[in-house]
Amino acid sequence: MQTTFETPQVKIHQATTSGARGKAAVIGSGFGGLAAAIRLQAMGFETVCYEGRDRAGGRAYVYHDKGYTFDAGPTVITAPHCLEELFELAGESMADQVDMIPVDPMYRLQWADGSSFDYSSDEAKLLDQIRKLSPSDLDGYHRFANYTRKVFEKGYVELGATPFLNFRDMIRCAPDLMKLRADRSVYSAVSRFVKDDRLRQAFSFHPLLVGGNPMQTSSIYTLIHWIERQWGVFFPRGGTGALVESLVELFQRLGGELRLNAPVEQIFVKSGSGGGVKHEVCDQHGNREAFDLVVSNADIHHTYASLYRQHEGGRVMRRKLEKMDWSMSLFVMYFGTSRRYKNLAHHTILFGQRYQGLLRDIFHGDSLPEDFSLYLHAPTVSDPSLAPPGGEAFYVLSPVPHLRRAKVDWDVVAQRYGDAILESLESHLPGLRESIVTRRHFTPLDFQSELNAYHGSAFSVAPKLTQSAYFRPHNKSERIPGLYIVGSGTHPGAGVPGVVNTAKATAGIIAKDFAGVLGDRVR
Secondary structure (H helix, E strand, C coil): CCCCCCCCCCCECCCCHHHCCCEEEEECCCHHHHHHHHHHHHHCCEEEEECCCCCCCCCCCEEEECCEEEECCCCCECCCHHHHHHHHCCCCCHHHCCCEEEECCCEEEECCCCCEEEECCCHHHHHHHHHHHCHHHHHHHHHHHHHHHHHHHHHHHHCCCCCCCCHHHHHHHHHHHHHCCCCCEHHHHHHHHCCCHHHHHHCCCHHHHHCCCCCCCEHHHHHHHHHHHHHCEEEECCCHHHHHHHHHHHHHHCCCEEECCCCEEEEEEEECHHHCEEEEEEECCCCEEEECEEEECCCHHHHHHHHCCCCHHHHHHHHHHCCCCECCEEEEEEEEECCCCCCCCCEEEECCCCCHHHHHHHHHCCCCCCCCCEEEECHHHCCHHHCCCCCEEEEEEEEECCCCCCCCCHHHHHHHHHHHHHHHHCCCCCCHHHHEEEEEEECHHHHHHHHCCHHHCCCCECCCHHHCHHHCCCCECCCCCCEEECCCCCCCCCCHHHHHHHHHHHHHHHHHHCHHHHHHHEC
């Protein structure tokens, strides 16, 4: 039985630029940055969003090649209500702007022994799949699902958009987290309920979607299972890029300004009137503009170590961040085929021969593993328009160590590694290599150079218990006045719902900090 939960909201009155009180800069136009920009503009701030690339989206970039459309990053959209809220701020409905297609099964899981599992949000279908793999685990699954519901109620509904700015906030929720055994890993928690190795993998792989090691990530992240049970998985018609574009248009309808091809070089903090501060944003073209506050959706290490390098607070945070554990990186390959494939799922997880051993090599090894587990995205299953008639668009990703952990010459290795992946995929997609029309890849080096990702990490600071909530970099900088953070490097963390909720948490802080300026626009 599914239950609907209401998440706490900051009520924001719509405002236009002409009535703005105060100027805000948002650095980066990923999901977190766009969500923050929309909220700020709706509050009444005159908001400018800076984007270094030629289109918005951050990791949710889009490639077009030979008639194929490839979403570069996030493709699994869960908890759509957090996006719907953004349109509601302007008195609009997301359904009028974006066609969100339900994906069922949410994922198809396949193992090397030939067994498979269609992971559905429909309980009856899900129980049938469990029954086929391991009927003795049905009772254990029911207990696991009940556990994830409790974690969801505490970790997502209550705390998902709640900032942890001081240790008292952590102390208040600690007893509940301990009752839920947040000290256990996701894999350990799952293993308490189900015994079949394949089911343990099926219900523990989700932390990989937000940069975490299932063997280390807190069991709080089992809430992802209930999020998907609660709302399912969706895909926007036209691709994730179409959803990004709809958010850009919403921001602009509210009066916000998006500046593309405008990478920020540096930000200076200067004294303002009345004892306040001004942030002088300098882009690479030498243009400078002063703002009352900055919300950074850039990589959090890049924010402190590069953008605020002249500020002592930036240097202190840089040293602190460099002592933290960072998420793994990814090798991502985009390819289009001249043929369609039958019985293909939109999302497929292909587990390799090893699970725990491979995770150990990815997160703790010092070299690139020779084997891999893969996530295969086939968006043309849901939206054939993303490829020419008769063709299929794909991307496949393989989790790999970040650049500091494994010294890999990706300029040399990438093509060969991609070839090995395609060879492996041929057992699932016969004739694949001979049907490929276009192909490109994105390596840890590209995460570092194009996205300023520290160590080429794909998901920022790793989501371990000791790097979560209060222990994660805060949504409001405690060392640089007027600087706020959104995105995967702050609370609650990575994933589309995660980064959109960072914007909600951060906007709530800004609403309080600027209450005297905003007046009755926020209550």
